[in-house]
Amino acid sequence: MSTIIAILVLGILAALFGALLGFASVRFKVQGDPLAEQLDALLPQTQCGQCGYPGCKPYAEAVANGEAINKCAPGGEDTIKKIAELMGVEVQPLDENHEADNSPKVAFIIEEDCIGCTKCIQACPVDAIIGTTKQMHTIITDECTGCDLCVAPCPVDCIEMISVATTTQNWQWDLDSIPVVKID
Amino acid sequence: MAFWIASSPHNHQQNETSSLMRLVIYATIPGIFAQWYFFGWGNLIHIFLAVAAAIIAEFTVLSLRNKKIKPQLFDGSAILTAVLLGISLPALAPWWISVIGSVFAIALVKQLYGGLGHNPFNPAMAAYVMLLISFPLQMTQWQPPLSLLAMDIQLTDTLAVIFSGYTPQGYSVEQIRTHIDGFTMATPLDTLKTNMTLGLTVVESMQAPTIGKHFGLGWEWINAGFLLGGLFLLSKKAIPWSTPVSFLLSLFVCSFIAFMISPDSNASTMFHWFTGATMLGAFFILTDPVSGATSVKGRLIFGALAGLLVFLIRKFGGYPDAVAFAVLLCNMAAPLIDQYTRPRTYGHDLGVKK
């Protein structure tokens, strides 16, 4: 007899609380998943595809629902640290087969060789190359993200990746880089 | 000919961390002298044991972590910790107390967090609390002042007691501590606390022989010695003024209010100032820059909190002298205090929105 009462009591209690929760979930409805946008904001937006996704936004969505966080080669260590912090997971080292020396590079077209085939223009994810068919092409240096997607399709291979020179503006105060013989 | 590159500023004030630490060690000498004068060789031996253990511990840990041994070993921080621990231990405690305490302080509380500058807790006090809780018996065998002792104990006796537990004549520590008319003597704070629980009033408990007239028996002299050392450090600007001042002030205020409320059940403020390890705590332990707060406002709050805690634990708590616990509790609160007491930067929040 008391077992029936016990089951009855627990049943009523559960139903009561269930109703309370149902009402609360309706009242506190939340939309949108800000996580994907926040992740996308962290990525370097080079749209280079080295992470296996066509551009940064798809990779952000993939990371939002569980993709490995260490595939972004241009971002390198600090992007992984930022994503790990945002997602609250451990920081993993950069995925080795995506290893690339990501010192900042900019594409450069050797003008004599360019035959104006516009293949690189189609390949550039950020439209940083000016030129039309049969006309000379050049690259807008400060738009180019250095993703080197344009190097492959060029038939005459006249595009080179040049790393950005250090000037007095972007010198990183690394005293050892100063060309002087230290006496010891 | 070749040039070298260094980043500005190129010249430098000549004081160094190690000279700072040595200065603090020299400042403890008046206190130690008073201790030696009134209580004999006990503490000196403990200080010596602690320093030896500390150096060995630091040497092994540094070589394990293959860091540069020479500069770090003799920068004085390990020696200072050991000296403070040696001072705060009971004179007749067995030798392994100070060795265990010193090794725990250096290896675990300091080096494990990354050596000088990284330890959140004051190593000496953490070791003292660990010893107090793990070996309550040995840590409460306080030696009464020499003048009260039935027989006078020389260096050889103290050595024998510390290392073997018995004097050459065979007396155990307990016997040494018993007064002529049969009751074991303790520190003034201890007697006060026991009398309080027995319901005696403060005035009556002051008559107990262990407390003696003002500055009579030596407890007050030790605190006076450390006060002297502290003022010397303040004059040399080796320690910040804000922590000791706020600590002593808050202790004074708390004990004064309590005294005003019920003179019978509360000791006077002077009593609180000059017994136990108050002065040692105020000038040598709370001013440890590594585990304390950094900004001036932070240090004021840090000292005040420590004073309040010392008073609370002394009045209501289970332990007679709560300086060690108060220091550790404030070390725990220091990072939080730092976060909320950052000074206003030049040109910021002037009310005018830029």
Place this chain on the structure above:
Amino acid sequence: MTDYLLLLVGTVLVNNFVLVKFLGLCPFMGVSSRTETAIGMSFATTFVMTLASLLSYIVNSYILAPLGLEYLTTMTFILVIAVVVQFTEMVVHKTSANLYRLLGIFLPLITTNCAVLGVALLNLYEQHNFFESIIYGFGAAVGFSLVLIMFSAMREKLANADVPAPFKGSAIAMITAGLMSLAFMGFTGLVKF
């Protein structure tokens, strides 16, 4: 009135839930890497613990005791706590999505936080009346929060300390928690029950 105050001080300092009774250690370790998350977690836990101890007292004294179903106490307490936590999670998700994301898995984990269930059961064993169990629940939560926030501030500073490799991360956190509980021993006997 003074014994309520003593009960509060006793629960917050003397027998602190985390450092003396060693309850609620997993969120204590998990959430304390940053101070904002620690503060967020403290508010959530305080809300849950006070509400849970209140509800569990009511459920126990007005439903289980008259019907003689004392043996069901633990189960109903877990049910109550789960409902309260679910409710808190929705509120937090709605009010500050940032905090919700920062807390992550530890918000629903409050259900399994032994401090919460502990406070409900301890209320029962020490026969606290209605008002006392609320004070007890609130005191336990304040004790938990105080220690959690202090610990998070320390861990933020420890994050950059040059700790030897094997001790990095949660190992040094555990040692620091140990030293903190050593310090909290000083409060023993502060309040005579």
Place this chain on the structure above:
Amino acid sequence: MESVIERIKRGSFSQFHGGIHPPEQKFLTCSKPIASAQIPEQLIIPIRQHIGQAGNVIVKVGDKVLKGQILSDCDSPMSVPIHAPTSGTITAIKSMAIPHPSGLSEACIILTPDDEDTWKQRHICPDFHLLSKTQILEKIANAGISGMGGAGFPTQVKVSTLTKINYLIINAAECEPYITADDLLLQEHSPTILDGIKILDHLLTPKNILIGIEENKAKAIAALKKATADIDHIDICVIPTKYPSGGEKQLIQILTGQEVPSGVLPSSLGIVMQNVATCFAIADAVINDTPLIKRVVTVSGQALEKPQNIWALIGTPVGFLTSQCGYNNSQNRHLIMGGPMMGFSLPHDQIPVIKTTNCILAPSEIEIASPFSSTSSKEVECIRCGQCADVCPAQLLPQELQWSAKAKDQAQLEKLNLFDCIECGACAYVCPSQIPLVHYYRVAKAEIRQQKLLDIKAEKAKVRFEARKQRLEREKVARVEKHKKAAEARKARMNTGTSAAKSEKSAVADALARVKAKKAQASIKQNTAEISITSTLEMTAESVAPADDSKSQVANAIARAKAKKIVQKNQAQIESLDTLQNNESPSSSQAAPVVIDKKAKLDLAITKKTANENTPQAETISDSANAQVDATTKVVSPEVVNLASVSDEKATQALNKKAKVAAAIAKAKAKAKTKTTASLAAETAFDSSQLSTTSPNIDVMQDSNTAAQVKNVAEAIAKKTPSGPQMVSNIDTADRDQKTKIAAAAEKAKAKELPLKSQQISNSTSSSIKSEQDSMRATQADIAAIKKAHVAAVVAKAKAKKLAASSNKLTTSE
């Protein structure tokens, strides 16, 4: 409340937080007069010596210039011109090391003086009150005056602010140790400085003028008092000596008690501050029309025999000044530009003096110990003693800052207001643990600035990427509509029953029939073994084809990243391979070394590219097939080039140009050819065994010389490759690349040789190449010819594409 002026009259000043008292060491130079300017053998004048853009140079190498002649004009307000310090000739305009902590180099004008020192034509204006404000501003701007206190902010911008100015502060504090430049300037030229101040007064009409000077410069104060005796609204404020009281924000707080809000210029508070030397320069420029070409520099330090102040011409190398003061070149030398607190060390002594250089410091060993000698102690952990926080004039927490800077925790650094640090060096000076705090802050600031730039760039890239995606979608939708409309139009035309519609219908029917026949014939010709291999390969090729565009682009990217790693691995092999090739044909190489190196480099680029393509990814099967063809054409070219070069002694530059153009044509043609041929599936790579067989095959081809040859070369390769299918499976990528390299080189040679030798090629494509070669030879030197060659090359390419398309129809019809 007592106004600021009364308080100043009373002589009491408010205090800024912190500050230190380093040993002043001004006694070394404060009593000696300023030595006159001497002309060094060479002047190095950097074009940008101030904060802002550089002007553009208006002189050429070899020009003769007079003293004071303007060398660069400025278009934007933030750029300041430079002038010739003495008469002489401009010997070079190149990038030389400039005075900057990094030791990097920027564009400088090198002027060799002719020691006549002849001035340009100047017109002195006795009374500046007659000039209008705009005229004075214009004179200041043309004289190239920028702040000389150390910052180098263009003066005409600072002086032409429109806001109401209540305080004009003249900064004569000079709190940095050793430096006495302003002190001596005040002692010897206070009347000119007063003129400068009057000009500023005339321009800005401030309520009050305050001259802040430290109490340790007695003679200068006396000189100033004498000069300002008659003027009432100038007050001389003698402030207590404390470093860094010379800082802009600190001096404002001392004199006016106001705090400049963070990130805001003092002019918004109605305060303008000018350095004493700048006032002297303004007076010089407005009154006797002399541009800023020389300034007082303190050359001090106990390593010098006679330290003193010198009038140094802008651009004088530092070594000239130190030798003027007797610098015993002891072994360990340490030159600092600026004072000991904020100056930076120089990598060598050929760095020029510029407008903001106020001191050259040559410290002896005792003054500033070299970081390597044992005496100077090393950096120890921070014990949070707080002495640095007590001395920080910006009321920051240096110990917390260095903690976050080391942890690179940028959010925390932002919260601790790192960018309010004025890098005065007081904290690092007092730090008992000898931590180079200011260095950590500079590194952290550089990183944060870099990060901000990257974020802006990332934001821009994201916007452009989204825009491009929408553009592509719009185009795709438009194209689909166009096709649908075209299809309906054709269907409508088809069934109108007119004769044109009928013939159109029949043409479609013929085409269908032809395709059916081709397929039937192709299946009979191949034997069973191939079918099984080719069919599987075809099947994977087909399965790949429909994959959508973005997928292949991504696979390309991964392939590229992996290939890049393989390339680095093979780099050594390629070098050895090249040397092998070179010594392989020693006899011919001397004749045309230029051609070979050029070609080898070209080879390298192409082989790198083919290796780049040559990864086992399924999608790139078509590419690797075409790579094979490139490989073979390239392999041929070196031998052929040797023959050509042996026969053609005069390997001129034109030939080299022509070679490159021809290579481009051959490449495009070969690429177009294989991409469309049915035997696409014949992917299989070359292997060593085949290499040996193809080399005799190459000799055979060499003597045939028709353009068609290129076609059957491709076919030969196509035929060749299927015969060795069994070789494909077991070659792993590494040595296959190496072999393809050799094959590629051979291929290239052969392809390039063909257009070269095929002068008498009959059909249309070869004739256009021939005419292009004749025109080449005819107008050898004329660059226009090369341009025309380019056009011809492009034309040839288009034709090659058409030819490839036609040959494709040809093969399908067999």
